Amino acid sequence: MNYDKLLDIETEEFQLGFNKSYHYHRYEPTPYDHLEKLFHEFPLYETDHVVDFGCGKGRLNFFIHYLFQATVTGIEMNEEFYQDALVNLEQYTKRRKRSKEKIRFYLGTAEDYLIRKEENYFYFFNPFSIQIFRRIISNIMYSLEEGNREVRLILYFPSDEYRFFMENHPSFSRVGEVQVGKNKDKDQFIIYKSVY
Numbered sequence: 001m002n003y004d005k006l007l008d009i010e011t012e013e014f015q016l017g018f019n020k021s022y023h024y025h026r027y028e029p030t031p032y033d034h035l036e037k038l039f040h041e042f043p044l045y046e047t048d049h050v051v052d053f054g055c056g057k058g059r060l061n062f063f064i065h066y067l068f069q070a071t072v073t074g075i076e077m078n079e080e081f082y083q084d085a086l087v088n089l090e091q092y093t094k095r096r097k098r099s100k101e102k103i104r105f106y107l108g109t110a111e112d113y114l115i116r117k118e119e120n121y122f123y124f125f126n127p128f129s130i131q132i133f134r135r136i137i138s139n140i141m142y143s144l145e146e147g148n149r150e151v152r153l154i155l156y157f158p159s160d161e162y163r164f165f166m167e168n169h170p171s172f173s174r175v176g177e178v179q180v181g182k183n184k185d186k187d188q189f190i191i192y193k194s195v196y
Contacts, residue, residue, distance in 0.1 A: 003032045004059075007066055008095065009088040011059035027056040027081055030125055030156055034180040035063055038154070038189050041178050044068040049119040051075065053110045053136065054127025058085035061103050062092050073104045075113050082107040111135045117147025123154045130161040141171060144194065153192045166192050 004011055011029050044050065048070040052060045055074025064072050076082045085105045093100045106113055111132050122140060124133070140151060153172065155162055166172055172192040181187025 001032070003063060003066075007062045008091040009058065009062050010084070011057040011062075011088065027054065027078065028125070029056055029059045031180075032059075032063065034156070034189075035060065037180055038156075038178050039064075039067060042154075042176065042191060044070045044121065046070055048121055049073070049116070050121040050123060051113070051115070051119050052123045053113075054125065055085060055105065056081045058088050058103075058105065060123060061085075061105075062088065065092075065099055065103050069099070069102065071102045071104075071118075073106060073119070075106050075108070075110050077107070077109050079107060111139070113139070115139050115143035117143060117149070119143070120149055120151050121154065122151065123156070124158075124162070125156040126159050126162070130159070130165060133162055134165065137165075137169070144171075149194075151194045155190045155192070157186055157188075158190055163190070166190070171195060 044064060044067070046069045048068070050064055050070055050072045052072065052074045055061060055076050058074050061072040061074045064070050074085055076085060082105060089100070089103055089105065092103070110128060144151065152175070153166070155166070158166075167174070171194055173195050174190060175193045176191045178189040179187065180189065
């Protein structure tokens with residue numbers, strides 16, 4: 001299915017080249033067929049609040065809202081992609097007027113984003129180095145002190161460093177994985193949830 005056409009958005013283009021800092025990786029949208037597999041096995045609810053770190057043009061945000069009407073916030077540091085996400089938001093909401101308040105985009109670095117107490121899902125497609133990932137996990141942990149809740153992390157194509165960090169983190173446990181390719185170690189989503 002051509003979801004970009006269905007959703008009135010444009011998210012196909014990949015980022016050519018690399019970011020100036022080695023801490024931030026290039027934009028590459030998650031394939032729709034992989035998202036279909038993920039959310040078939042781990043569906044969301046309208047009451048969920050998802051944060052997509054390194055959202056690019058907002059593919060995940062619109063897909064999640066379309067399927068579940070959940071609230072989604074995309075974090076993007078590249079101003080061009082952020083502007084593209086805003087154009088996509090205008091296009092998407094032309095036929096879905098009431099959805100505009102449930103889809104947000106934030107221009108800035110992921111580590112500077114202030115986690116809200118209602119946000120309970122966090123999505124990562126290897127958008128940055130392990131150093132920044134650790135800082136964001138610390139920000140999430142701090143937000144749990146402010147508003148105690150169960151949170152889940154979704155890692156797509158997780159790096160070895162991300163996996164090692166999460167497998168050894170005392171506040172999270174692995175609750176599932178979804179295989180989306182032949183390489184069993186890489187071609188997958190891994191889902192972690194907070195433990196109290």
